[in-house]
Amino acid sequence: MRQEVKDLALRQLAEGGATALSINAVAKELGVSGPALYRYFPSRDALLTELIIDAYRDLTAAIAGAGDFSGLAAAYRAWAVAQPHRYRLLFGAPLPGYDAHDVQLVAAAQGAMAVLLAVAADSPDADGALKVQLEGWQPGVPPGRALAGVSAWTRMHGLVSLEIEGNYASMGIDPDLLFRYEIDRLNSGR
Amino acid sequence: MRQEVKDLALRQLAEGGATALSINAVAKELGVSGPALYRYFPSRDALLTELIIDAYRDLTAAIAGAGDFSGLAAAYRAWAVAQPHRYRLLFGAPLPGYDAHDVQLVAAAQGAMAVLLAVAADSPDADGALKVQLEGWQPGVPPGRALAGVSAWTRMHGLVSLEIEGNYASMGIDPDLLFRYEIDRLNSGR
DNA sequence: TGTACATCAGTGAACGCGCGTTCACTGATGTAC
DNA sequence: TGTACATCAGTGAACGCGCGTTCACTGATGTAC
Numbered sequence: 001m002r003q004e005v006k007d008l009a010l011r012q013l014a015e016g017g018a019t020a021l022s023i024n025a026v027a028k029e030l031g032v033s034g035p036a037l038y039r040y041f042p043s044r045d046a047l048l049t050e051l052i053i054d055a056y057r058d059l060t061a062a063i064a065g066a067g068d069f070s071g072l073a074a075a076y077r078a079w080a081v082a083q084p085h086r087y088r089l090l091f092g093a094p095l096p097g098y099d100a101h102d103v104q105l106v107a108a109a110q111g112a113m114a115v116l117l118a119v120a121a122d123s124p125d126a127d128g129a130l131k132v133q134l135e136g137w138q139p140g141v142p143p144g145r146a147l148a149g150v151s152a153w154t155r156m157h158g159l160v161s162l163e164i165e166g167n168y169a170s171m172g173i174d175p176d177l178l179f180r181y182e183i184d185r186l187n188s189g190r
Numbered sequence: 191m192r193q194e195v196k197d198l199a200l201r202q203l204a205e206g207g208a209t210a211l212s213i214n215a216v217a218k219e220l221g222v223s224g225p226a227l228y229r230y231f232p233s234r235d236a237l238l239t240e241l242i243i244d245a246y247r248d249l250t251a252a253i254a255g256a257g258d259f260s261g262l263a264a265a266y267r268a269w270a271v272a273q274p275h276r277y278r279l280l281f282g283a284p285l286p287g288y289d290a291h292d293v294q295l296v297a298a299a300q301g302a303m304a305v306l307l308a309v310a311a312d313s314p315d316a317d318g319a320l321k322v323q324l325e326g327w328q329p330g331v332p333p334g335r336a337l338a339g340v341s342a343w344t345r346m347h348g349l350v351s352l353e354i355e356g357n358y359a360s361m362g363i364d365p366d367l368l369f370r371y372e373i374d375r376l377n378s379g380r
Numbered sequence: 381t382g383t384a385c386a387t388c389a390g391t392g393a394a395c396g397c398g399c400g401t402t403c404a405c406t407g408a409t410g411t412a413c
Numbered sequence: 414t415g416t417a418c419a420t421c422a423g424t425g426a427a428c429g430c431g432c433g434t435t436c437a438c439t440g441a442t443g444t445a446c
Contacts, residue, residue, distance in 0.1 A: 001422095017286030019209045024399065035401075036423050044400065093278050093355065096207030125375075130367040137361045150363065151372065158348025165283065171327045173340065177320040182341065185315075191389095214432065225434075226390050234433065 002040045004030065006054070009047060014085040018095060021048060048095070049102050055086040056108035060115055069119045069152065073183050077160050081175075084164035091157060113149070117141055120149035121189075155186060192230045194220065196244070199237060204275040208285060211238060238285070239292050245276040246298035250305055259309045259342065263373050267350050271365075274354035281347060303339070307331055310339035311379075345376060 008026045023044050024034040041047040059079050066075035080087040090109075094100060117138065126134055126143040134143040134150075141149075159182055162168060163175040198216045213234050214224040231237040249269050256265035270277040280299075284290060307328065316324055316333040324333040324340075331339075349372055352358060353365040 018283055020286055022399065023401090032422095033424055034399095035403090035425085038401075039422060088283050091352070091355065091357070093208055093282050096210055125371065128367075129364065130371065133361075133363045133367070137363060147371070150358075150361070150368065151375075154348040154352055154368075154372070155345055156348075157352060158344040158346075161351060162281070162344055162347055165281065167281070168340075171323075171340070173323045173327060174319065177318075177323070178340065178344075181315065181320065181337070182344070185341075212432065213434090222389095223391055224432095225392085225436090228434075229389060 005037060005040055005047070006051060009051060010083075010086065013051075013089070014083070018085070018088055018092060021051075023047070045098060048098060049105060051086075052089050052100075053102075053104055053108045055089050056105070056112055058086070059090065060108070060112040063112070064115050067119075069121065070183055070187060072116065072119050073152070073156055073179075073186075076156055077163075077179055080160045080164060087160065087164060091161065113153075116153055117145060117149040120145050120152055121187075123148040123151065152186060155182060195227060195230055195237070196241060199241060200273075200276070203241075203279070204273070208275070208278055208282060211241075213237070235288055238288060239295060241276075242279050242290075243292075243294055243298045245279050246295070246302055248276070249280065250298070250302040253302070254305050257309075259311065260373055260377060262306065262309050263342070263346055263369075263376075266346055267353075267369055270350045270354060277350065277354060281351065303343075306343055307335060307339040310335050310342055311377075313338040313341065342376060345372060 005026055008029050009021055012020050012022070012025055012029075021044065023037050023041075027034045027037050030037075041050070059076070062079040063072045063075045066072045122142060122144040124144060126147040130147070131143045134141075134146040138146045159175070159179050163179070168175045168178060195216055198219050199211055202210050202212070202215055202219075211234065213227050213231075217224045217227050220227075231240070249266070252269040253262045253265045256262045312332060312334040314334060316337040320337070321333045324331075324336040328336045349365070349369050353369075358365045358368060
């Protein structure tokens with residue numbers, strides 16, 4: 001039942017945009033009255049939090065077995081393109097009135113980043129204040145690697161987020177070709 | 191009066207997230223009844239469209255006089271960081287129920303891109319199908335330059351969008367240092 | 381200067397809608413003797 | 414096997430809220446003679 005609620009909630013998010021998560025609407029589609037769902041989730045925010053944590057874990061799983069960095073990048077993109085609503089849940093604008101400071105949520109996000117850092121190259125350019133910050137952020141990781149990880153994530157996110165909002169499509173440019181071009185560049189250190 | 195409405199609408203967007211644009215709320219804050227605003231805007235969507243067009247023009251103006259590519263990148267970022275709600279209006283998730291196919295809107299977006307293309311470097315790597323698409327997208331522009339423009343935009347967007355959602359802050363990393371690192375890399379062809 | 385009129389910004393009521401959440405409750409199911 | 418009871422998923426009404434939009438209207442302002 002909890003799973004059914006989540007599935008329907010995701011489907012409604014997919015159809016109606018990030019604000020479209022409504023307990024009443026989910027209940028209705030489930031053929032049940034609104035208050036019934038409060039047996040399973042204490043509040044709308046709790047449901048939302050669970051969806052986000054699920055999404056982090058799912059994304060993490062999707063990129064974990066993808067091989068080297070190129071494989072990870074392809075898996076990251078494929079996951080996002082297949083379910084843009086979940087990608088937005090993770091990296092889009094914060095939902096009004098929703099406080100994203102749940103402990104499990106932060107842990108789930110770190111899990112995904114750990115997978116990325118495991119296959120990131122090493123950048124020789126981490127120095128000065130940036131180096132100190134990178135060491136503070138990921139104490140066990142060489143700062144050059146942490147920098148390469150953040151940088152790679154940033155570039156993937158730029159590509160993926162513009163793709164899922166249809167920006168390349170409206171230019172008549174195939175996102176696939178652009179993605180390959182950028183990842184090749186990134187891999188060759190450019 | 192129209193300008194006052196727009197200003198208040200922007201302020202409410204800034205405070206309440208992308209869904210927070212409400213004619214009634216704007217009217218209330220203006221000390222006027224809801225229907226009064228229909229003298230000035232035919233509908234909520236029309237107001238929204240105007241805000242988006244304004245934002246494109248404003249962003250275009252901000253990056254137009256910024257000198258070379260490094261200057262443009264800095265101006266682009268400064269504009270977005272100063273008013274993230276407007277940046278989201280342009281490049282964030284589409285608003286549910288809002289159709290972004292206004293003619294003026296498309297023109298405004300192209301104006302911004304033209305400024306970027308004017309200072310973009312040239313990439314030697316545009317070939318094959320991608321080259322054909324780039325030529326179709328910007329007929330008068332060498333495809334290598336178009337590719338460099340799209341690529342630079344993508345990377346700037348990755349940096350800026352993660353910054354305004356607070357992702358670097360939550361890692362303890364100064365977005366300023368990261369931005370400079372990435373733009374230096376981009377400038378040196380890496 | 382005074383009067384008749386037109387303009388038009390803004391009003392208040394209403395329509396129909398949806399939301400999250402609480403509350404006391406029904407009624408089916410399963411358990412214990 | 415039959416009866417008494419506990420559990421608990423789900424109900425329907427209600428609270429207070431906000432939304433976009435329409436409609437007929439008031440009432441102040443400005444214009445024309």
